Amino acid sequence: MSSTTNYILGVYDDEDEVLHAVSEVKSKGIKIEDVFTPFPIHGLDRAVGHERTRLPIAAFMFGVLGLTCALSLISYTMVFDWPMIIGGKDFFALPNWIPVSFEGTVLFTAFGLVITFCISNNLYPGNQPDLLDLRITDDKFVMAINVDKNKKVSADDIKKALKDSGAIEVNVR
Incomplete structure (x- = not known):
């Protein structure tokens, strides 16, 4: 206002x-x-x-971005950059990647929503609120x-x- x-x-x-x-x-x-x-x-x-509010849509998008980044990082490091056989498993062992993928999804969603909420409500350092x-x-x-x-x-x-x-x-x- x-x-x-x-x-x-x-x-x-x-x-x-x-x-x-x-x-x-x-x-x-x-x-x-x-x-x-x-x-x-x-x-x-x-x-x-x-x-x-459209924050649930933003949450879904940040979750998809987090999942994509986590799977991309794991597949690059474990399949292309430094392939190692760990415990006799294949290089592309998708079930083993589920915990890290889940954590990446949650991390990106949480930080993305906090940043989106702060930007949409003008909550940033130095901003003076317009109190009526x-x-x-x-x-x-x-x-x-x-x-x-x-x-x-x-x-x-x-x-x-x-x-x-x-x-x-x-x-x-």
Whole structure:
């Protein structure tokens, strides 16, 4: 969220109130930018209308990459670079490679997902978070509504809708 955008913030005390307020505000034709909470609320992402995350697809891709890299490394070292007969087994002994292949898959998936998550959420060194209200890290729930994206609804109507839905405070940022 950029700092030049105008937001109307509704501050709530209770997670049940903010969950109920999301449906009330959306029923009045107001588009909600995001809801910030100090802890996860079950069902809030669906109520706001967030899309389902694509991290499982990324996890599968990183797993396939890890498996491919592990099998490529093992086959290169054990078959082409330095073939040795160990315990009378063939050079290309695929059942013996399963543990290393599994560990490579898990390693690439874990590190790949952590890096992907950090990049997608702008969590990198030196980045300053854009907190709309400092109390969201403690005990308040904040519903942020972008005024520029709600052209059909006036700012006064948005403030009234937030107050009617149970907001203890309505701020403009």
